[in-house]
Amino acid sequence: MKVVPSLTGFSRDEWSRLSGTSRIECETPYNPFVSWDFLASVEEAGCATARTGWQGQHLRLEAPDGTLLGAAPCYLKSHSQGEYVFDHGWADAFQRAGGDYYPKLQTAVPFTPATGPRLLVARGQDGPAVRRALAAGLKMLADRLGVSSAHVTFAPEAEVEVLVAAGFLHRNDQQFHFFNEGYGSYEDFLDTLASRKRKALRKERRAALDNDIAIDRLTGRDLTEAVWDDFHRFYMDTGSRKWGRPYLNRRFFSLIGERMADDILLVMARRGGRYVAGAINFIGADTLFGRNWGCVEDHPFLHFEVCYHQAIDFAIERGLKVVEAGAQGEHKLARGYLPVTTHSAHYLSHPGLRRAVADYLVRERAEVAAVGEYLGERGPYRKGARPDEEE
Numbered sequence: 001m002k003v004v005p006s007l008t009g010f011s012r013d014e015w016s017r018l019s020g021t022s023r024i025e026c027e028t029p030y031n032p033f034v035s036w037d038f039l040a041s042v043e044e045a046g047c048a049t050a051r052t053g054w055q056g057q058h059l060r061l062e063a064p065d066g067t068l069l070g071a072a073p074c075y076l077k078s079h080s081q082g083e084y085v086f087d088h089g090w091a092d093a094f095q096r097a098g099g100d101y102y103p104k105l106q107t108a109v110p111f112t113p114a115t116g117p118r119l120l121v122a123r124g125q126d127g128p129a130v131r132r133a134l135a136a137g138l139k140m141l142a143d144r145l146g147v148s149s150a151h152v153t154f155a156p157e158a159e160v161e162v163l164v165a166a167g168f169l170h171r172n173d174q175q176f177h178f179f180n181e182g183y184g185s186y187e188d189f190l191d192t193l194a195s196r197k198r199k200a201l202r203k204e205r206r207a208a209l210d211n212d213i214a215i216d217r218l219t220g221r222d223l224t225e226a227v228w229d230d231f232h233r234f235y236m237d238t239g240s241r242k243w244g245r246p247y248l249n250r251r252f253f254s255l256i257g258e259r260m261a262d263d264i265l266l267v268m269a270r271r272g273g274r275y276v277a278g279a280i281n282f283i284g285a286d287t288l289f290g291r292n293w294g295c296v297e298d299h300p301f302l303h304f305e306v307c308y309h310q311a312i313d314f315a316i317e318r319g320l321k322v323v324e325a326g327a328q329g330e331h332k333l334a335r336g337y338l339p340v341t342t343h344s345a346h347y348l349s350h351p352g353l354r355r356a357v358a359d360y361l362v363r364e365r366a367e368v369a370a371v372g373e374y375l376g377e378r379g380p381y382r383k384g385a386r387p388d389e390e391e
Contacts, residue, residue, distance in 0.1 A: 001137045002060040003074075007040040009058060014068045018120035019127075026123055029285035031116035033109040037259035038282075039073055045252035048110040053078040057105065057145075059137050061130060070130035071120045072138065072152075076145070077106045082247050084113035084327045085153040085173060085344045094148065094353050105142050105150040111247040113175070113327040114282075114289045115342055118155045119162065131159060135166035139347050148353070153344040163345035169354070171344045171361055172368040176330070176337035178308075178323040183316045186309075189336060197380035201309070201335065208305035211271060215310060218266040219283075228253045230275040231266060234294025248292075267310045269295075269302055279307045281314070286321040288314060308335045333379055339372040 007015070015021055015036040019028035022035065032038055048054035055076040061069045079102065080087055091101035107118050119131040142150040152163055164170050183189045190198045209215070218227060232250045256264065265288070269277040277295035281288050293307050311323045312335075325332050333339070348354040 001133070001140070002062065003141060004058050004060055005056045006043050007036060007056070007058070009060060010036075010068070010071065012036050014122075015071070017068070017123050018071055019123075020117040021120065023285065024123075027127075028117050028121075029287070031114075031284050031287075032260060032263045032282040032289070033112050033114055034073065034116050034118075034120065035260065035263075037263075038256065039109070041252055041255035041259060042110050042248075045249055045255055047248055047252050048075065050076075053081070054106075054110055057141065059134060059141065061133055061137065068122050069125050070122055070134050072107050072118060072134050073109065073120075074105055074107045074138065074141070075110070076103050076147070078102050082111040083108060083151075083153060085151070085171065087151070087346075090348075090353070090357055093356070094350070097352075099148065099350060099353065101148045103145075103147050105138065105145070105147055107138060107150070107152040108154065112291070113154060113342075114291075114324055115154045115156060117159065118152050119159050128162075131162045132166065135163050135168070138163075139166060142347060142349060148349060150347040151344065152346075155343055155345060157343050160343045160345045163347075166347075168345035168347045169358055169361055170365070171346060172365045173342045173344070174368055174372055175327060175340050175342055176325055176332035177340045178312055178315065178325070178337045180312075180315050180319075180321050180323075186313050186316060189312060189316065192382060193336070193380045194382050197334065201380075204301045205305055205309055208299070208301035208309075211299055213276075213299060213302065214270045215305065216268045216270055216275075217310065217314065218268060219264060220262050223257045223261045223264060223266060225254065225257075227266065227268070227275075228257055230268070231278045231280065231294070234275075234278050234296060235280075235292050236294070237296055238292070238294035265314060267306050267314075269299075269306055271297065277302055277306055279310075281311060283318075283320070288318075288320050288323045290323065290325040304331075304335060308332060308337065312336065330375065333375055336380060338379055339375045341368060341372060 020031040020034050023030045042048045057074045057076045059072040059074055094101045119134040121127045121130045138150045232253055263283045265281040267279045268275045276297040279293040280291050290311050315323045
C-alpha cells in the first residue's frame, strides 16, 4: 500500500481501469466524479490542495510487481467544509474534551454530495479482497498519521458493509432522487401523479418561463469559454451568499470543459439576449447528477425549472435511470423526487469518541429511516404509481 499526494501518482491509463472511473464496460457504472478528468481538475485548478485544506493522501494498492490493484481518493483535511456529511458537532465535542479532531482523513470526492465508488478496484482483480485491503489501509494510514479519524462519505451501501466489517461506524443521511420508469416523455411521468400535483407542476413550468425566458441545454462543443464565464458568474453569486467562500474557481470550469465536455450538461436560462441563470449537471452511465445552480436575476419558479424539471426532461430523453438532485431539499418531493438513504462510514481512533458517536448514530439512523418513510408516503404520485411500488 502506497500513499501519493496527487492524481499524478497514477497514470491516466491506470486510473481509467479502476471501477466506475470510465465508460469502459465494467461491473460498476461510470461515475464522472471519480474519473481522472474530474479529480485531476479539482486538484490542478487549486481547489483541492493542502492550501485549501484538502491535501491529497490517495491510497494506491499494488501487486508485488507494481501492478495497480485498487485505489481510494483520500485527503488529509484541516476542516469539515465541502463534505456535506456534517461532523462539526463531533469535532466540537472532542476538542472541548481536550482532543484534536483535525486533521482527519476523508475518502470522498471534494465538494460533491453524490454517491459513487470510493474503494476502487482495477478491472480483472478480486473485488472483495481489494476492497477489504483498502478499508484496512485507510485505518492503517489514519493510525500511522496519528489523526483522529477516517471518513468515507457518499459510498455505495455494499462498500459501507466492507468498511463496517473493518471497524468503521455506519451513518445514514437522505437525499431526493427521480427514478425514470421508462417514461417516453415528461407527460408520461406527469400521468403517474395525482391530478392536483400534475396541474400544479404544469402551471409552475409555464410560470417559470414568464418574462420572455428561454431555456438552452448545452453540452459538448456548446460549452465555450464565454458560456463558462457566464456560469461561473452565477456560481460565484450563489456561492458567496450561501457558503461565504465558493469552493470552485474559474480555472476548474475551463479544465472540465476541456476534458469532459460530453459528460456535462449546462441548463441555462436566457432573457433579453443574455444568460441570467444556470445549473450544471454531470452525466454518468445511467444517472444524471445535478450539482451547482446560480443566477443574477430572480424569477419565480426558475430555480425549479432549471434544476429539477429540465433534469427530468433530459434523463427521459437520454434514457437515464436516475436523477440525483444534490444534497437535502424536501421541496424536491413535490416535483417527483423521492427520499433515498445515503451512506457513509467513519473510523474514530479514540475509544471514548467512538462510543459516543456510535450511540448517537443508532438514534440518527432510526430518525433518518422514519423521516424517509413519512416523506415517501407524501409524494405526488397516485397510489400504486410510485416508482418503488407495484401496480
